[in-house]
Amino acid sequence: MLVQTNGPSEPWAAKEKTNRTVGSERENQPIVSAISFQQVSEETLLLKLSGSWKLGGDLPSVEDVASRIATGKPVRTVAFDAEDLGAWDAGLLTFLVKVGDLCRQKKIELDSRNLPDGVHRLLALATAVPEVKDTGKEEGRESWFARIGGQAIEAIRSSRQMLEFVGEATVTLARLAIGRVRMRRSDLMLIIQECGADALPIVSLISVLIGLILAFVGAVQLKLFGAEVYIASLVAIGMTREMGAMMAAIIMAGRTGAAFAAQLGTMQVNEEIDALKTLGVSPMEFLVLPRMIALVLMMPLLCIYADLVGILGGLAVGVGAFDITLTQYAEQTLEALNMRHILIGVVKAAVFGVIIAVSGCLRGMQCGRSATEVGYAATSAVVTAIVWIIVADGLFAVITNVLDI
Secondary structure (H helix, E strand, C coil), X not given: CEEEECCCCCCCCCCCCCCCCCCHHHXXXXXCCEEEEEECCCXXXXXXXXXXXXXXXXXXXXXXXXXXXXXXXCCCEEEEEXXXXXXXXXXXXXXXXXXXXXXXXXXXXXXXCCCCHHHHHHHHHHCCCCCCXXXXXXXXXXXXXXXXXXXXXXXXXXXXXXXHHHHHHHHHHHHHHCCCCCCCHHHHHHHHHHHCHHHHHHHHHHHHHHXXXXXXXXXXXXXXXXXXXXXXXXXXXXXXXXXXXXXHHHHHHHHHHHHHHHHHHHHHHCCHHHHHHHCCCCHHHHHHHHHHHHHHHHHHHHHHHHHHHHHHHHHHHHHHHCCCCHHHHHHHHHHHCCHHHHHHHHHHHHHHHHHHHHHHHHHHHCCCCCHHHHHHHHHHHHHHHHHHHHHHHHHHHHHHHHHCC
């Protein structure tokens, strides 16, 4: 590495950029990289580059330029002379980028016009986007108090958004009552089929298994008293009041609620919801309302179907595994059941349907603009729906106990 400093010379004029030949001129170029300084005017410093500037060689340092600027005459412009420049690679680019950073720090203008065309273009590309200083790494871990506060703020924000969504859905239902909503009946019928008939196989399987489980669990204790016939009462009341609506709701939360969130989330990613808003169509009326109506209508029917299938499952256990006749089981079931038990389960199912629809549509409308966000929306919809289903069921249990029904 050679660093030279020349005295003042005549004013420097920009030279035309020419292509180098591979003949005798290149043979006369120095092999060792070198930089020399020339004060071509009172405020212009010329950096003359010569030799081979390649990585692995002993390249000049930008500190030499900084030292020359600091100790020499005041400089407002730094220019280059690449007449004697030989072969170069990223080593030259690195040096020039550092010189550019130095000039920006000292508020000095950098004139790179006399560099070779390739160097000039690469330098412009390297400096087109500023270096990202903050890579997202945390400076330090937040305190537990700050984390709790952040989570509390997020919970309040999420609760406010949910209340706003429920309020908007309520207003939309009121507009539906007076016939002032825009909704396609074909979409409603299609969603009703998806929420109703298409869900029967999985509801049947789960309900019959729940009936079997209730029968076996009850038989363990009832057998001690020789009262196996009351298995029918246990299964009938348990399915109609509690397990029929609960299991149907959980199935629909995982099946339909997640589907609603994924559908609306994908529409959010594809900007279809934005297009509806641009056309003056309310997404709440066009997308959310049909899904809410379909679930509110189908959940009570699915609950009644789940009750029936669960009772048949208990019948299979009572008649097949214990000394109970078919007539005894049927009579005991009819004696234990009344309209009050059935209505409690149906009302629960309708409320659960609202919860599932609101949770799925809310998370879908809140979805971000990526495939990952669609997955998060579907997962969040299922979790939200199940949590609120359990909360609502607990409230129903308290209310029915207080009212003695």
